[in-house]
Amino acid sequence: xxxxxxxxxxxxxxxxxxxxxxxxxxxxxxxxxxxxxxxxxxxxxxxxxxxxxxxxxxxxxxxxxxxxxxxxxxxxxxxxxxxxxxxxxxxxxxxxxxxxxxxxxxxxxxxxxxxxxxxxxxxxxxxxxxxxxxxxxxxxxxxxxxxxxxxxxxxxxxxxxxxxxxxxxxxxxxxxxxxxxxxxxxxxxxxxxxxxxxxxxxxxxxxxxxxxxxxxxxxxxxxxxxxxxxxxxxxxxxxxxxxxxxxxxxxxxxxxxxxxxxxxxxxxxxxxxxxxxxxxxxxxxxxxxxxxxxxxxxxxxxxxxxxxxxxxxxxxxxxxxxxxxxxxxxxxxxxxxxxxxxxxxxxxxxxxxxxxxxxxxxxxxxxxxxxxxxxxxxxxxxxxxxxxxxxxxxxxxxxxxxxxxxxxxxxxxxxxxxxxxxxxxxxxxxxxxxxxxxxxxxxxxxxxxxxxxxxx
Amino acid sequence: xxxxxxxxxxxxxxxxxxxxxxxxxxxxxxxxxxxxxxxxxxxxxxxxxxxxxxxxxxxxxxxxxxxxxxxxxxxxxxxxxxxxxxxxxxxxxxxxxxxxxxxxxxxxxxxxxxxxxxxxxxxxxxxxxxxxxxxxxxxxxxxxxxxxxxxxxxxxxxxxxxxxxxxxxxxxxxxxxxxxxxxxxxxxxxxxxxxxxxxxxxxxxxxxxxxxxxxxxxxxxxxxxxxxxxxxxxxxx
Numbered sequence: 001x002x003x004x005x006x007x008x009x010x011x012x013x014x015x016x017x018x019x020x021x022x023x024x025x026x027x028x029x030x031x032x033x034x035x036x037x038x039x040x041x042x043x044x045x046x047x048x049x050x051x052x053x054x055x056x057x058x059x060x061x062x063x064x065x066x067x068x069x070x071x072x073x074x075x076x077x078x079x080x081x082x083x084x085x086x087x088x089x090x091x092x093x094x095x096x097x098x099x100x101x102x103x104x105x106x107x108x109x110x111x112x113x114x115x116x117x118x119x120x121x122x123x124x125x126x127x128x129x130x131x132x133x134x135x136x137x138x139x140x141x142x143x144x145x146x147x148x149x150x151x152x153x154x155x156x157x158x159x160x161x162x163x164x165x166x167x168x169x170x171x172x173x174x175x176x177x178x179x180x181x182x183x184x185x186x187x188x189x190x191x192x193x194x195x196x197x198x199x200x201x202x203x204x205x206x207x208x209x210x211x212x213x214x215x216x217x218x219x220x221x222x223x224x225x226x227x228x229x230x231x232x233x234x235x236x237x238x239x240x241x242x243x244x245x246x247x248x249x250x251x252x253x254x255x256x257x258x259x260x261x262x263x264x265x266x267x268x269x270x271x272x273x274x275x276x277x278x279x280x281x282x283x284x285x286x287x288x289x290x291x292x293x294x295x296x297x298x299x300x301x302x303x304x305x306x307x308x309x310x311x312x313x314x315x316x317x318x319x320x321x322x323x324x325x326x327x328x329x330x331x332x333x334x335x336x337x338x339x340x341x342x343x344x345x346x347x348x349x350x351x352x353x354x355x356x357x358x359x360x361x362x363x364x365x366x367x368x369x370x371x372x373x374x375x376x377x378x379x380x381x382x383x384x385x386x387x388x389x390x391x392x393x394x395x396x397x398x399x400x401x402x403x404x405x406x407x408x409x410x411x412x413x414x415x416x417x418x419x420x421x422x423x424x425x426x427x428x429x430x431x432x433x434x435x436x437x438x439x440x441x442x443x444x445x446x447x448x449x450x451x452x453x454x455x456x
Numbered sequence: 457x458x459x460x461x462x463x464x465x466x467x468x469x470x471x472x473x474x475x476x477x478x479x480x481x482x483x484x485x486x487x488x489x490x491x492x493x494x495x496x497x498x499x500x501x502x503x504x505x506x507x508x509x510x511x512x513x514x515x516x517x518x519x520x521x522x523x524x525x526x527x528x529x530x531x532x533x534x535x536x537x538x539x540x541x542x543x544x545x546x547x548x549x550x551x552x553x554x555x556x557x558x559x560x561x562x563x564x565x566x567x568x569x570x571x572x573x574x575x576x577x578x579x580x581x582x583x584x585x586x587x588x589x590x591x592x593x594x595x596x597x598x599x600x601x602x603x604x605x606x607x608x609x610x611x612x613x614x615x616x617x618x619x620x621x622x623x624x625x626x627x628x629x630x631x632x633x634x635x636x637x638x639x640x641x642x643x644x645x646x647x648x649x650x651x652x653x654x655x656x657x658x659x660x661x662x663x664x665x666x667x668x669x670x671x672x673x674x675x676x677x678x679x680x681x682x683x684x685x686x687x688x689x690x691x692x693x
Binding site: 029032033163164165166169171172173174175176178179183331332333336366367368372373394395396397398400403404405408410413414417442446447448449450453 | 468472473475495497498501533535632
């Protein structure tokens with residue numbers, strides 16, 4: 001593909017779709033590190049203008065990474081619903097953006113449209129959308145999923161309790177989890193990042209999270225976020241798991257560096273269906289995040305927004321219960337500052353929803369990134385208005401195991417209150433039964449983790 | 457299960473985890489002291505990223521200073537590849553001023569926390585030298601690399617050809633500790649070495665792995681590397 005355009009008296013030429021896609025991105029350090037970003041604001045705008053005029057069939061006919069060479073490309077290509085694609089193939093990317101944003105097209109229209117869109121087409125649209133476009137479009141799309149409970153309804157903001165402990169201490173995990181529950185956090189999942197990735201430890205953590213769920217009849221699901229193979233070994237041994245977890249990359253080589261293959265994911269799908277403890281049908285928890293393919297040198301010169309979209313193309317094949325972009329975790333060489341993290345969070349959420357996925361976001365940053373907790377306050381409110389399915393909470397926003405900052409339990413409760421959103425329906429009822437809320441408002445018990453200590 | 461103590465139940469819970477629990481609330485927001493403490497800890501972490509190692513510490517141990525291809529902190533953060541390569545003048549300087557092909561080369565770098573070096577070097581460095589000497593190892597000319605990444609070990613290895621190299625480097629600061637240091641070790645560092653060839657002792661600070669203990673442990677590992685002529689996942693420890 002060769003395209004040329006004249007903008008403000010200057011002529012810009014692009015030699016491939018890959019180049020147009022990369023240069024049309026809003027500025028981010030990862031694209032600069034990869035050496036593929038636009039050289040100037042004008043060149044960036046020229047790339048956006050050229051991209052807006054491309055048709056969807058052009059995007060399909062010029063694969064960035066051939067389906068013959070990459071199984072994620074092949075999966076995305078094979079998923080495409082021909083009947084839908086035939087109707088839209090002559091649309092330009094500009095027309096696709098306007099269809100998505102039009103008041104006439106509601107959630108069901110967009111989810112139908114989604115079936116005819118490849119991940120690259122969705123990424124292309126995101127590149128010519130403003131932050132408010134990304135919020136408006138995503139807010140229209142309602143994606144409900146069911147594992148033990150159902151989340152994703154309009155007006156519901158669910159949450160993951162992330163009660164990590166630096167040495168996987170069971171009592172320490174419980175203490176942090178009690179704190180979460182007392183703030184109404186944990187309706188999407190109670191999910192632990194383990195320090196020790198052994199079968200016995202995964203087994204113990206799955207048991208303990210399930211014990212808390214059973215002791216207090218909590219309508220939620222449990223998960224331990226280790227490598228999928230160690231979860232499979234624990235589940236084979238009889239560990240109770242509602243969800244099975246894995247991080248995904250947008251290329252076959254990227255997944256290879258994560259130590260996973262499609263057949264491994266297929267195997268895990270069958271295992272959790274057979275031996276998992278949830279009714280389903282949605283039993284996967286996937287995590288993604290811009291930049292992981294570049295960090296494992298598995299990016300093929302493709303920009304990190306497009307690669308992130310391809311993660312969603314892979315994820316949707318497995319009909320997950322939740323998908324989470326860990327947006328600010330990877331570090332400043334991929335997303336340098338709060339402006340870049342905020343943009344990426346909104347892009348990822350929109351692109352995931354446009355794939356029909358139940359998107360959540362870990363609103364987070366590391367200490368070597370040019371960002372602070374005020375930036376997370378901002379992003380959490382923006383994602384709340386965009387209708388994010390869930391967010392992640394840790395005590396006072398400080399994850400004492402992973403050494404980064406996310407949202408606090410307080411923060412998620414605050415977003416819910418300010419935006420008039422509620423926890424998942426069954427979980428909200430449970431909070432009323434426990435006396436933590438009354439008519440949806442915190443009682444004096446809220447914020448007191450000791451109410452879950454067995455004092456008899 | 458957690459309440460087998462007659463102490464205040466909240467204190468009982470808090471003793472099980474360093475997580476910031478039991479903080480209470482006003483409305484849905486945390487109390488003022490906890491918010492300000494959290495922001496203070498973040499400030500300490502950020503300051504240690506952007507800080508510099510005082511010359512006094514370096515001169516105390518006669519460490520001269522070279523730089524990588526990094527020119528500013530922003531450059532360092534955005535281009536990890538440039539932090540792995542020494543500045544052009546540094547190569548010639550090392551060749552001229554350092555002992556060639558020592559058994560052990562010790563290098564110090566600020567990495568992501570200058571504060572880690574400032575707080576720990578005075579304890580770790582002399583103890584490390586003692587530990588290496590106790591194994592009768594020949595120690596090269598130690599120096600400091602400003603703006604280094606872990607893999608700068610490989611280029612230093614190419615220039616000075618040590619049998620083993622120890623890099624003391626500041627870790628990415630967390631809120632629990634902004635002054636944590638790591639010691640990376642590799643047998644015959646050089647081009648093509650993989651992460652799995654390196655070994656690390658992390659979390660070195662007063663409330664983590666005690667500096668003296670870390671220094672002794674490094675000595676033991678280096679001695680084993682030289683005996684077995686390998687490092688990383690291949691080393692039998």
